[in-house]
Amino acid sequence: MLTFIGLGLFDKTDVSEKGLRHIRAADCIYLESYTSRLAGTSREELEAWYGKPVTPLFREYVEQHPDELLAEAQEKDVVFLCAGDPMVSTTHADLRMRAAARGIRTAIVHAASISSAVCGLSGLQNYRFGKSCSLPFPQKNWFPTTPLDVILQNLSLRLHTLVYLDIQGERFMTVPEAVALLEQMAAERQAQIPLYVGIARAGSDEPFVRAGTAETIQSVDFGPPLHILVIPAELHDMEREYLEMFAGL
Known part of the structure; x- marks a missing residue:
């Protein structure tokens, strides 16, 4: 499963309780790091908050080479994190469509944008x-x-x-x-x-x-x-x- 989770606007505490629950239960955590950032925190702080490693993703990977992520989502519980709301960016909508085309279940946890x-x-x-x-x-x-x-x-x-x-x-x-x-x-x-x-x-x-x-x-x-x-x-x-x-x- 692939779950898109919005982290809100500024720091680690902006994520919803629902989003945090999904993150802490996930097998793999990816953080989109090119459309926006949480200026009030760092990846290291997020890892400490979640209690799990967080892998940053950049534009070329998400738009051109997401196969590894999608393959994981076919077998594991994968979360895709981003600042703001996940579906404001068209590149995230495209990734969700690619996942659906492979038969991967997807979900969205919205946040402040x-x-x-x-x-x-x-x-x-x-x-x-x-x-x-x-x-x-x-x-x-x-x-x-x-x-x-x-x-x-x-x-x-x-x-x-x-x-x-x-x-x-x-x-x-x-x-x-x-x-x-x-x-x-x-x-x-x-x-x-x-x-x-x-x-x-x-x-x-x-x-x-x-x-x-x-x-x-x-x-x-x-x-x-x-x-x-x-x-x-x-x-x-x-x-x-x-x-x-x-x-x-």
Whole structure:
């Protein structure tokens, strides 16, 4: 059996009791380590919490070479752990489909996701979010502009945009870095992004939320990861008041 278990937003204690029960009963524990991270803990702490070894998995293994994991799941009780909710990522949905195609039983234990947490932290209403996008670090001779296309399309429809920030190994994109990249794209397109909302360490005891113009946000120290960015559309009165009260707008 293969069970997908969400670990929540920040540290080892965010997992549900149901999830923890499945983990401690499992024969094999895998931890997906590329779409997101639990910034408030480490693999070693998780192993101590679970009382069992945890094997980290990276993108190439999960997307291209999951045969060993799936073979184990045919004979053993295997759990696949990830930060947030398991099925927010399409790569996890694909893995579940591969398992089902082999006749492997699967299950999901859901958990808090950043896609819902941003609504509580920012006050932006969840039904007003459009398509989300990911903002990667530019590479040599490669500067993707698709995120700006998504943002501008959402703004034209009066919809907010959730922007996932890149993780490369131990390098985590910050909110100010993300804003600088988007401002560069917008300038080249003669477009404007009027407002940003940056969020850091969602799920921790002291999350940090700040709203403002590009100039304002780029001058703010958001502290340690993980960071995420929201581009709001035209605000409702309640959304604006919430941002004024809790995000320094």
